[in-house]
């Protein structure tokens with residue numbers, strides 16, 4: 001049987017990898033402009049990290065984690081998201097002692113055992129940031145501004161930023177009680193999933209796609225209707241800060257998010273081109289998570305963008321894939337002695353940083369020149385019997401179709417200029 005990539009996972013082949021590199025480079029550059037530093041955490045963590053942070057009743061923990069026991073019978077999970085991992089690293093390395101505000105970004109694969117469909121993968125990639133150490137509403141606005149800046153610079157047009165607040169722990173509790181109260185009489189009309197949600201985490205009824213449930217939940221009060229004065233003030237300040245940056249948002253009082261750790265601000269960026277899975281990215285505040293995971297009580301806020309969905313929402317051609325120029329030189333040889341010479345020539349050129357290639361399939365000279373053309377080499381070096389005798393090389397300009405006779409030393413000088421150009425373009 002043929003072995004194929006697992007359903008919901010994707011190979012990123014060379015023709016796509018250029019675009020990915022360009023996206024990653026742009027995102028990293030913007031994160032640095034906003035003062036965020038890179039962090040890389042393991043893909044594998046103790047399963048308990050996610051159960052405790054994302055929440056037992058969340059879909060991710062209930063049915064989407066790749067969890068298994070290792071030889072020592074420890075329960076491990078492939079990370080389904082980055083926030084919990086960054087927080088674990090923050091606590092483990094006592095980063096609060098290094099700086100009062102720690103601003104981190106990360107890029108990498110996440111794993112969720114969801115039913116694969118358009119825009120929903122089992123291995124997908126996040127560009128995420130976490131700003132840990134401040135409850136300042138301006139920081140919420142900064143984080144949102146960075147998410148928006150990244151997608152705009154990547155050529156995503158027509159996205160929608162939905163903003164809400166979940167309030168503090170007390171507000172959430174109060175809100176949940178109100179929801180249960182309101183839904184009590186209508187329980188029979190809800191789907192089985194929502195009836196379960198009513199018991200485990202009633203906020204999640206807003207995520208249901210069932211039209212009957214939607215009909216019922218759309219009339220429920222929003223989270224913002226039951227905020228304490230501090231949370232109300234925080235939310236108003238976040239909105240003002242966003243307005244001062246001219247960032248358009250729509251208030252989404254039923255936006256609750258599927259992860260349990262959020263407090264106060266939460267947001268989602270969606271795009272109409274993406275169908276059912278329309279969220280490009282999302283984030284929010286999680287002021288209690290660090291404390292809950294055993295660290296110092298530290299407020300924090302962050303977001304993650306799904307790279308595959310960003311690509312799907314991008315206007316084609318807006319981002320130039322990383323330059324995929326051909327090699328500076330293709331060395332075409334005739335016979336074993338010339339091949340030996342050519343092989344050494346390549347080593348010398350590469351030591352000078354000049355990109356070069358040669359044939360390893362014993363092709364005819366004609367076929368080698370065709371290959372040089374196919375690879376879009378700028379120059380071809382030809383070494384035949386005559387050149388071996390004279391200790392020379394024919395250097396052919398592949399574009400102008402002109403050629404000169406030269407020596408190895410001269411060749412390096414000629415080509416340094418060409419490789420200089422290639423490096424500058426990259």
Ligand code: HAM
Nearest residue numbers: 081083120121124279280281282283284302303304306
């Ligand atoms: P999330 O909403 O679960 O948030 O994921 C963020 C983004 O990842 C989504 O908006 C979507 O673009 C993408 N995504 C999620 N699941 C899939 C999937 N199965 N296939 C393709 N793309 C997917 C978080 O993960 C939080 N950690 C965000 C955060 C950071 N909050 C605070 N800091």
